[in-house]
Amino acid sequence: MRHRPLSLHWRITLFAGLLILFTLSLAMVILSWQAENIETRRLRERTEIAARTAATMPEVADWVETRAQDRLYDVIERLRIVHNMDYITVYDQSRIRLVHPNPSRIGEILPKGIDDAAFAEHIYTKKAKGEEGVFIKAYFPIKNKNLEQIGVIVAGKRLPTAVEFFVHQLKSISLAVFLALLIGLVGSWFLALQVKRSLLGLEPHQIVRMYSERLAAFDAIQEGVIAIDMEEKVTIFNRSAKRILHVEGETIGHSIRDLIPDTRLPEVLEARKPFVHTEFRLGNQYIVSTRVPIMLGDEMIGALAVFTDRTEAASLAEMLTGVQAYAEALKIQAHEHKNVLHAIAGMLELDKKDEALKYLHQVHVTYDEWLKITSAIKVPSIAGLILGKMAKAKTLNIVLMIDRDSAFHTIPERLTAGDMVTIIGNLLENAFDALKEIENPDKRVILYIYDDDTSLTIAVNDNGPGIDERVLDRLFERGVSGKDDSHLGVGLYLVRNVVERAGGWIDFETQQGEGAEFVVTIPKKEK
Template sequence: MEPVRRLFNGSLGTQLFVLQMVMVLLAVGATALVWVQHTRRQLDDQYQQRALAIAESVAGLPEVREAFRRPKPELLLQPIAMSVMAATRADYVVIANRDQIRYAHPNETLIGQKLSTDGSEVLASGQSWRGTETGTLGRSVRGKAPIIGADGQVIGLTSVGVLEDTVAEQLGAALPPLLYTVLAVLVAGALISALISRRVRRQTFGLEPGEIAALLEQREGVLHGVKEGVLALDLSGKVTLVNDAARDLLGLDFDAVGRDLGDMPLSDRMRDVLVGDDPGEDKIVLHRDRVLVLNRTPISVRGQHRGWVVTLRDRTELVELARELDHASSTTEALRAQAHEFANRMHTVVGLLELDEHEAAVRFITQTTEAYSQFAAEIRAKVDDPTLAALLLAKSAEAAERGASLVITDDSRVDGEGLGDPRDAVLVVGNLVANALDALEGTGGIVEVSVRTDGDGLHVRVRDSGPGITPDLVEEVFREGFTTKAANSGPRGLGLALTRQTCLRRGGWVRVHNADGAVFTALLPPYGTAPVAVSVGKAPS
């Protein structure tokens, strides 16, 4: 047992070679055994037929029938039997009467004695018989035929046989070709087994089963331990590997391995990036409530392209921080603009005082204060929520700083009940106004803002006096990662995409059309309802 144990503890190539050789030996041995048995049965059948044919020929000789009418038949039948034996190379030819007393036998001392095997069936039925029996000369294959007299009655029988040793000798003569064939098959099997073992070693890079198992465990540990999502695809687009992080980021509640991307609940944008229809690095995709960054890298093994691996990074918190920073920057910019405007006005007041124009200075201060207070009061009167009102006031100052004018329409009315989460309202309104100001960059103009609430939620309408949205880009402005500056409205990055995502998450919508400039309209329900599809290119009815 120790050599066997050592053998199966050897290298993978050695184990494969030995196992395959064992299989070859078993197959060849079983085939050879079946062949020998089949050949032996064929030889037995052939010799039985031959013995029966000789027996029937002897039984049909007229000399044999004539001898049975003589006083001593054995004197005539023994020479006939011996001559037949010499001519046919049979091991024995026996002739007996109806009482089964021998008249002819290779051993003359047995003449006159009863047959050692029963021939009553042949004598009674008058039918020939063939088979294998054991007699005085040993076990043999034999044939028995009845001898029919002139009156048609059975008067005796003939028995012709070939010893099994003779059959075995002929079988042995047929074995050398079989042995040569078996040897050739074993040599071929050994060569093929060696080639298979070598190929397996090459494909496994010479690693042993224990090392392969350790690598698999390490791979599983690494893949499912990293926080980044990893998704592997083959050439046909089927998932071959997905770790826990990727399953969580994509929201998969099933095992995606072996499934096609078309059968998975993914957005068109996500599917385009995964299959490579939208190539590039650090592709930004909005999936459910998350902002994901995807990178798609080809996989090559030994110089052959095998598929792709896609990494997914969750940048939701980073985007949230960037959004808060953007809001803070907007507020800072508004304060800077107000400070700059205040400084200009103070310089004007100082100049008037130096010119002793005291009344003009007082009048200028009064008018400026009243105008600002009136605008702030107008916004607070129309917008009940302080957060949204502060945003509009800051955007107004920013617009003035950039040479534009922000106008709040007369139909604007916002109360707290229909607003819902003010953070979502600030995101939607802030992004749409920022987009409108970008469209007027360097040209001046007007940004018209309408915000109102009713039973459906917050309705937002932002129109700029810019050149509008290029028709071929109308479908693209809400796509995440859209950064081209070909659109005069200048949508950048995630602003409009986040706006759409927020509206959809709340069960609303966002749309855009051209009417003396770009007009963005959005509905932000106070509570999440069934999401509706985004429609672009048409005005809301």
């Protein structure tokens, strides 16, 4: 059975408790070391005072000279007890021990080379290690009335060990240590609660598992997913995003602008609002993206983009658009051919040969116009669209004329055939709508298309009533229209989006009662 890890709450509390305990222990060690130094200085003073007191007593000098050891022992022992020394030893000048707390050591001779300075009238203290520990020893000379040295007094006191100092300090501040540890543990407990709440009640192993699951999920989906923080640093960059954008290597922590120079994700941080299902060109790719801000409560902490590469779909759409436009045009032509054949057959049956020839001539002119269109417009989908719109205009009693200087060879890199259909189709529909409701036997719409190496120009002119002055300032807003049941409010909105996405612009002129003209210009090369 797998061992369940200790909760974050308990881990923080125990770690903080151990840290406090270690800190207090370290502080006590330092205090013990300082106390040892203080105690050493104090014992040096006390042992020196005890040795001086014994050496300067006149009777001590007399008894050393007369070797009155019993009297000398009694006096020295009383001094030892009074000064709380572990021992006070008396040596004569011959290094013979005259007094010692241990009677068995009386009479021993101190070897030469040991404490020679004490027998040369030197006064000093030193730290010496003995059988029972480390002692502080003070040396003081004994002098007779002639100030001649006749012996040495040695007072000694054992220095407590480091452990004894530590235990002593612990006893003296045990209550403070207990209170500090208790307060630290309680504080750690509440700190752990706050940390746990900030992590939404999740344990570290749960966060790791969720993080791993999220990464696996992001890498499994086909859409690209990129997230950045408020400093535009990448926090998520899944495999699909790398594949779609052709990015290799490590991405987390890098600036999004360094990885994708023409990125639009930082726009979310600036606008502080989502951009849902937007379409744009990224290099040679056609991207559909949804970009939203990442919120933590009321605070924005980053931005997220979910996108897919629609380049292949756009290419298929172009093919389908061209095929559909041509199919529609052929359908219209077939219908027209049938009508033409019926009309000619009827004229021939009525033996009206001259009228039949005249009608054939008119039909020939119409088909010549169609051939001119297909010759000038080299993009099949657009040629098919125009032929279809010409047929529709005819049903509306509108003459759709193609400027004789029109020529269209290639679609700009940042547009698709579908985009071109959107632009031309909506501009023509708006012109048809403007002419549909007016009484004018000469309804005309003129289409001009021309492209060269630098730009593509599309112009649509009509002789309708013009644009209502009330909507001129909001003409390209969604839903804004100058008349009921008109596509103006939607069509121009779509046209503007496509044109601006391609880096182009749209201008218009209008005059009440004389019509309107829209001119779209799209550069073929980025500036």
